[in-house]
Amino acid sequence: MWTHPSSGAILLAVVASMGATGCTEAPDDTALTVFVASSLTEVAADLTDEWASTSGVVVELVAGGSNHLAAQVRDGAPADAFLTADADLFDDLERRLLVNQATDQTADHVPTAIHDLAINHLVVARPTTGPERRPADLRDPSLVLVACAAGVPCGDAAAARFGDLPVDSFEPSARAVVARLALDEADLGIVYATDVSAHAGLAPAWPQKPTCPCITYAAASLSLSGNPFVAFLTSDRARQILTKHGFVTGPTR
Amino acid sequence: MTRPPNAPRSVLVVAALAMAFLALPVLALLQRAPWSGLVDLLRRREVVQALGVSLLVSLTAAGIVLVLGTPMAWVLARVAVPFRRLVRTLVVLPMVLPPVVGGTALLFALGRRGLVGQWLERWFDVTLPFTTAGAVVAATFVALPFYVITVEGALRTSGEDLEQVAATLGADPLTVLRRITVPRLIPAMGAGLALAWARALGEFGATITFAGNLPGRTRTLPLATFQALESDPEAAVALSLVLLAVSLAVLLPTRHRWLPTR
Numbered sequence: 001m002w003t004h005p006s007s008g009a010i011l012l013a014v015v016a017s018m019g020a021t022g023c024t025e026a027p028d029d030t031a032l033t034v035f036v037a038s039s040l041t042e043v044a045a046d047l048t049d050e051w052a053s054t055s056g057v058v059v060e061l062v063a064g065g066s067n068h069l070a071a072q073v074r075d076g077a078p079a080d081a082f083l084t085a086d087a088d089l090f091d092d093l094e095r096r097l098l099v100n101q102a103t104d105q106t107a108d109h110v111p112t113a114i115h116d117l118a119i120n121h122l123v124v125a126r127p128t129t130g131p132e133r134r135p136a137d138l139r140d141p142s143l144v145l146v147a148c149a150a151g152v153p154c155g156d157a158a159a160a161r162f163g164d165l166p167v168d169s170f171e172p173s174a175r176a177v178v179a180r181l182a183l184d185e186a187d188l189g190i191v192y193a194t195d196v197s198a199h200a201g202l203a204p205a206w207p208q209k210p211t212c213p214c215i216t217y218a219a220a221s222l223s224l225s226g227n228p229f230v231a232f233l234t235s236d237r238a239r240q241i242l243t244k245h246g247f248v249t250g251p252t253r
Numbered sequence: 254m255t256r257p258p259n260a261p262r263s264v265l266v267v268a269a270l271a272m273a274f275l276a277l278p279v280l281a282l283l284q285r286a287p288w289s290g291l292v293d294l295l296r297r298r299e300v301v302q303a304l305g306v307s308l309l310v311s312l313t314a315a316g317i318v319l320v321l322g323t324p325m326a327w328v329l330a331r332v333a334v335p336f337r338r339l340v341r342t343l344v345v346l347p348m349v350l351p352p353v354v355g356g357t358a359l360l361f362a363l364g365r366r367g368l369v370g371q372w373l374e375r376w377f378d379v380t381l382p383f384t385t386a387g388a389v390v391a392a393t394f395v396a397l398p399f400y401v402i403t404v405e406g407a408l409r410t411s412g413e414d415l416e417q418v419a420a421t422l423g424a425d426p427l428t429v430l431r432r433i434t435v436p437r438l439i440p441a442m443g444a445g446l447a448l449a450w451a452r453a454l455g456e457f458g459a460t461i462t463f464a465g466n467l468p469g470r471t472r473t474l475p476l477a478t479f480q481a482l483e484s485d486p487e488a489a490v491a492l493s494l495v496l497l498a499v500s501l502a503v504l505l506p507t508r509h510r511w512l513p514t515r
Contacts, residue, residue: 067483144383149466151483168383169465170472172479180465184366185382 032059032229033078035069037085037153039120039174039192040217043245044083050241051232059229065173066153073222080226083233085153087115087218117217117233118247121193121210122157125202127184133205141166143187146180148173153215158190160213178202194246210248217247279497286494287487294491302469303477304495310385310460310473311453314392318449321393322400323442327434329401330408341405348398355394356462363390363463387464388471392453399452400445407441408434451500 036044041063048059062069066084073079126133137143148155149170154177158165168186171177174195180186182201193210196202221230232238239249287294294300325344334340347355363370365380373379381387415437419429457475464471466480474496481489 144380146383146465149480149483151480167467169467170480171466172461183360183364185360185364 032057032080032225033062034059034081034083034226034229035062035064035073035077035079036083037066037069037217038063039085039154039194039215040083041175042198043194043242043247046241046245047233047238048229050237051229055228055232057225057229067151080223081219081221081230083117083217083219085120085215085217086156087216112221112227112230114219114230114233115216116250117219118242118249119212120215120217120247121212122154122161122190122214123193123196123208124205125181125189125191125196126187126205127181128201128203129184130187132203133188135206137205138162138165138188144168144185145188145190146171146177146186147190148177154190154192157213157215161211162190197246282490282493282497286490290487291491291494294488295495297488299468299472299477300488300492300495303472303474303492304499306385306388306469306472307454307474307496307499310388310392311450311456313389314396314453315446315450317389317393318397318400318453319442319446322397322445322449323404325397326401326404326408326445327430330405331413344401345398347395352395352456352458352460353462356391356459356464359391359394359459359463363387382463383465383467383471385464385470388460388473391459391463392456395456395459396449396453400442400449403445403448404438404441407438407445411437447503451504454500455496 032048034044034048041061044061044063048061052058062079064072066086069077069079069082070084070086073082124133124135124138133143138145145165145167146169147158147165147167149172150156150159152171152173154174155170169180171180174191177186177189177191178195178199181189181191182199184201188205191202192215196204219230219233221227242249328334329337329341329344350358360367360382362368363373363381365371365374365382370381373381381390415433416429419433420426424432454473455475456473457479460471460473461476461479466472466476468477472480474492478489478492478496481492
């Protein structure tokens with residue numbers, strides 16, 4: 001049994017999810033597989049550690065782009081819960097009745113879905129080695145600007161908030177934008193507020209207040225055994241962990 | 254199919270299975286193709302744009318491969334290079350290296366904070382990442398080994414007899430190269446170039462890592478296909494068909510010259 005979500009466990013989960021359309025075995029009671037949007041990678045590790053220490057349930061995390069993970073879930077990947085950065089994807093999954101609807105009977109008002117797990121804001125960031133910028137620099141074509149591609153949650157949110165920008169490269173994930181800035185290959189990048197606070201190599205390009213359009217994370221349980229974990233995500237302890245990582249959580253439910 | 258006496262049935266069966274394994278995904282792609290809407294899909298601006306970038310990048314890379322790769326293959330085959338085995342291993346390394354790793358290595362070398370790239374920017378005001386030139390660099394990096402090993406193999410199997418005869422008759426080394434070596438090498442150069450060009454056309458990982466992804470500048474057909482898979486799978490299949498058709502159009506005429514000529 002894995003005692004910790006090791007890379008081996010993640011690899012196994014990925015391999016399983018790649019060819020698992022025919023896999024109908026019931027998931028192991030003592031291990032959960034949770035798919036998380038890549039921008040939640042670090043906070044999800046803390047959340048599942050906390051969950052493991054209180055419930056004794058070991059969680060195997062699979063982090064990736066929300067849209068890729070959603071496609072895997074649609075193809076039958078054995079995930080017990082899904083934390084996505086794209087609420088629309090989530091609605092789509094729910095419409096397809098992949099979100100477990102039958103579980104309210106088994107526990108007292110256990111939420112199988114949380115539509116507003118947390119909020120993350122977009123920040124225009126710069127490498128810490130570069131100079132501080134002004135908002136007008138965002139439209140300066142001589143500066144190298146990178147953003148997420150359309151279809152990726154951070155890309156759609158950036159387009160909704162900033163409109164057309166002289167972007168030099170559309171990256172497949174927020175993490176790829178972070179890497180461009182960390183390597184100092186770009187002057188400006190549109191990333192998540194949580195990424196800026198988590199990476200020493202990144203700083204806000206200028207002082208910015210949290211503004212929407214922004215990202216609302218949603219969580220869904222995809223199996224009976226995923227329900228308690230999703231319910232845990234609404235607890236005060238889980239909200240503390242989310243807040244500690246810079247995510248904005250709503251009023252107590 | 255008639256069975257020649259030297260072909261055991263078991264070998265034929267395994268070979269047929271291998272053929273089916275290679276052909277099946279292509280057939281599956283054709284079966285999923287949105288044939289009725291195909292023309293409209295292919296006329297879309299982003300498809301035309303990606304095809305243009307792809308042709309520009311892969312043909313330029315093929316030209317550079319020809320110019321750089323021919324001397325390299327000749328030196329590897331004919332000159333007593335010190336540590337030749339090590340050198341040849343380094344030459345073919347990009348063939349086995351994951352392209353994403355290749356792209357990252359290119360960033361460290363030629364990015365604007367890279368080993369050489371920082372001087373390119375400081376002295377010549379040249380930055381390669383996020384430019385079409387950067388996409389050409391990425392494509393050349395992955396394609397060059399295919400050309401070099403094809404041409405080097407042909408040079409080795411063709412031997413040096415004629416060249417030595419020409420030299421004893423008084424031809425200087427450059428004349429030998431021009432009149433004897435290169436003319437005999439042309440079929441292999443064509444085959445190597447076709448392989449290298451096909452590799453450049455299909456290049457994805459090093460391109461997106463080193464050159465980024467911008468329509469009209471660095472978004473090649475494979476990048477556009479990847480992008481379309483997220484939002485518009487039908488367009489992704491259409492783009493794949495374009496890649497398939499362009500590749501077949503170039504590879505089919507060279508089919509007799511795959512192997513180095515003897």
